Amino acid sequence: MKRIISTVLCVSVLLCMTGCEKKKESAVAFDPAPPFSALTExxxxxxxVYLIIKDLESSYWRIVxxxxKAGSVDFDCNLYYSGCNNESDWESQSRLMDEAVTAGADAxxxxxxxxxKLSEKIDEVYSKGVRIVLVDTAANTEHYDVCYMTDNLMAGQLASEEMMRQLRSKGYSDDEKLEIGVQVxxxxxxxxxxxxxxxxxxxxRYAPDNWTIISDIKYNDGDIEKGYECAEELLRDYPAMKGVFGTNNSSAxxxxxxxKKHNRKDIALVxxxxxxxxxELIEDGDxxxxxVLQRQYEMAYEGIKTALELTEGKEIEQKFVDTGIVVVNAENYNDPDxxxxxxxNRG
Structure with a gap:
């Protein structure tokens, strides 16, 4: 029964949040994505090859x-790149795909x-014979060649397991009532x-009955300031909260x-x-x-290699390639692997 309730909660929250986003979309204006720049001679x-990333200012995407770039040097191609100023700006990505096709992109x-929302544009570009390799995130279409990404369902499960481990390491018992906040x-x-x-x-499936997820899941829409506001709201409104889960770089x-600002060492973060x-907080120890560390460098590096192989007529059997993850915490951050x-990830 507990599993059913949680699954229903997940679906209902996502539907609610999606509805809120639709109401706000028309009022959101993004700075336009810049023209493509050459990353190689x-x-x-x-x-x-043309690279289109989600967010030009993010440390995560700089690693991509x-x-x-390393792949373009090793596998000998011209590489151009651009991207957006906000991870919600899908329309700029659609325009950039058109620009890449007009410029004669091979991949x-x-x-x-x-x-x-980008699936229709991906279909259109793919139908023109341009090879498409997705990195980090899949699309709701079959009309691309391959996607290099994390197995995100498994990664979410590992994050959940790690949250329980961290809570117990802080001394919280299974009988103690506590809440977990989430920001996406x-x-x-x-x-x-x-x-x-x-x-x-x-x-x-595995959490104690007294450990519950706060249904008021926060989303920041790719806006860092909004991310800070969401975090402050969770701390202010939920005094029983002893854990927080951030599903991506900006949320985390x-x-x-x-x-750190509030010196809340009693709250576990995954x-x-x-x-x-x-x-800083991992190394602090208190x-x-x-x-959950992804391997986005490898996603892009292997993506370049595969894109070039595709342009030479190679067939790719796998639609998804899991590049793997590493869970990093205070106990293992100095381990060689x-x-x-x-x-x-440090760049």
Whole structure:
């Protein structure tokens, strides 16, 4: 019964949040995405690959750019890139795809800002013979070649397991009543929805009955200031809250910043990706903080390699390639395998 209730909660919350986003979309104005820039020396006779990322200012996406650049050097292609100023700006990505096709792109590496609304444009571009490799996030269409990404359902489950471990490490008993707050970036990303679903599924199955998820799930719409506001609201409105889950980079580091601001060492945090704010609390040792580290450098690097192979006629059997994750916390952040994974995420 508990699992059923949690699943219903997940679905109802997502539907509610999606409805709220639709009401606000028309009022949101984004700075336009800049023109494509060359990341490599441009040479005649080489294939032209165009990289379109979600957020030009994000440390996570800068690592994606670095991985793609390294791949373009190693596998000998011209690489151009652009992206958005906000992860909710799917319309700029649609325009950039058109610009890449007009410029003669042989392949496009795309991280969709909206898995549903961009599907029609992806279909259109794919039908023109341009090879499409998705990075980090899948789209609601079959008309792309391959997607390099995290197994986000599994990652959400691991995050849920890690949250329980951190809560117990802080001394909370299974009989104690406590609440868990959640902040997400958006509900239009398949990636985020799968992480949240995995987290809630695992929680419904294994968490003590007295440990509950706050139904007031916050979303920041890719706006950092809104992320801070969401974190402050959770702390203010839910005094029984002893854990917070951030489903992506901006959600996690805004939660970390607010916990540090209020010296809330009693609240466990589990997030995604790596930032200075997360690293500081992990290394502090007095905070119960973990992060699910993705391998976005490898996503982009392998994406470039595969894109070029596709332009040469190679057939790709796998539609999805799981690039793996590493859970980082105070107990393991100096382990050799974790340090190796962190090297790329530090840039």
């Amino acid at each position: 441009i040479k005649e006779g080489r294939k032209d 750019v670095e991985g793609a 496009i590496l795309l991280s969709p800002n909206d898995s549903v 970036i958006t509900t239009t990303s398949q990636t985020i929805n799968e992480r949240l679903a995995g987290f809630l599924q695992y929680w419904a 580091f805004t939660l970390a910043s607010v916990l 997030g995604f990706d790596y930032s200075a704010e997360i690293a 905070y119960a903080v973990s992060t 974790v340090l190796e994974a962190l090297d790329h």
